[in-house]
Amino acid sequence: MTRRSLVLASASPARLxxxxxxxxxxxxxVSGVDESAYVSLAPADQALALARAKAQAVAALPDxxxxxxxGCDSVLDLDGRAYGKPADAAEAAGRWHTMRGxxxxxxxxxxxxxxxxxxxxxxxARTTVHFxxxxxxxxxxxxxxGEPLHVAGAFTLDxxxxxxxxxxxxxxxxxxxxxxxxxxxxxxxxxxPWPSLWTDLSG
Numbered sequence: 001m002t003r004r005s006l007v008l009a010s011a012s013p014a015r016l017x018x019x020x021x022x023x024x025x026x027x028x029x030v031s032g033v034d035e036s037a038y039v040s041l042a043p044a045d046q047a048l049a050l051a052r053a054k055a056q057a058v059a060a061l062p063d064x065x066x067x068x069x070x071g072c073d074s075v076l077d078l079d080g081r082a083y084g085k086p087a088d089a090a091e092a093a094g095r096w097h098t099m100r101g102x103x104x105x106x107x108x109x110x111x112x113x114x115x116x117x118x119x120x121x122x123x124x125a126r127t128t129v130h131f132x133x134x135x136x137x138x139x140x141x142x143x144x145x146g147e148p149l150h151v152a153g154a155f156t157l158d159x160x161x162x163x164x165x166x167x168x169x170x171x172x173x174x175x176x177x178x179x180x181x182x183x184x185x186x187x188x189x190x191x192x193p194w195p196s197l198w199t200d201l202s203g
Contacts, residue, residue: 004116004196009058009071014151014158015177022180023198029064031057031071035084043077044124047109052122055111068192069113072178076129076153078104084152092148093139099155100164101133106153106175112186121186125179127170131155134164152177 006026008016019026031054038046038053055071058064075082078099086092106129111122134142147161148154155161157168157175173180184194 001193001196004192005067006197007058007064007067007069009054009069010177012072012177014156015072018173018176018178018180025199026070027067029058029061031055033057035073039082039084041082043075043080043082043105043107044109044126046082047073047075047107048111048122048124049109051109051111055113055120059113059115064115066116068187068197069115070178070183071111071113072108074106074108074152074174074177076104076155077107077126078102082107083154086149086154089143089149092154093143095154096134096139096142096148097136099131099153100139101131103128103130104153105129108174108177108179110179110182110186112183112190114190114192117190119190121189123182123186125171125174125182127168127172127174129153129155129157129165129175130167130169132164132166138164 008026008028009031011030033053038049050073051071055069059069075084106127108125113120145160147159157165171179
């Protein structure tokens with residue numbers, strides 16, 4: 001099986017760790033795309049447009065001429081509105097006052113570019129997230145940790161916010177920021193077997 005190298009066009013440590021835990025150790029190149037240009041779009045459109053912009057920007061670099069490049073972007077769809085990273089602590093707290101006891105859909109756009117063959121795929125993954133009816137004190141304590149300021153939707157599943165999520169419907173990896181089952185399917189569409197991305201597992 002021909003081994004392929006993957007480039008992650010994202011600064012997200014959670015996406016990187018998710019891939020590493022699955023045996024894939026990509027190189028990371030941050031795209032530098034201005035995300036503010038896309039905030040007027042509907043949730044799925046925004047996530048997919050940003051994923052495309054990130055992947056295409058990195059795929060255009062000379063260092064990625066023979067690589068697979070994947071770009072992702074996540075937003076929380078709540079009542080049809082896209083919620084990315086909150087601007088400050090007050091906004092994060094306000095979001096949690098709105099989200100608690102309710103459900104939203106974590107939407108992640110994925111764009112995959114195969115520079116070796118000049119092909120690509122893009123798709124959107126959706127996972128429903130059910131939020132606990134957390135107290136005002138819990139919200140204040142969580143926002144005070146700073147964690148919700150750095151993630152789409154102002155919550156995590158794999159961090160401190162995990163205790164405030166009562167359940168999900170769909171792929172949990174997608175909530176962290178990259179859907180492994182979807183990425184595998186996208187790679188298969190490009191005739192790239194998922195195991196070809198695994199690093200040496202013998203050690």
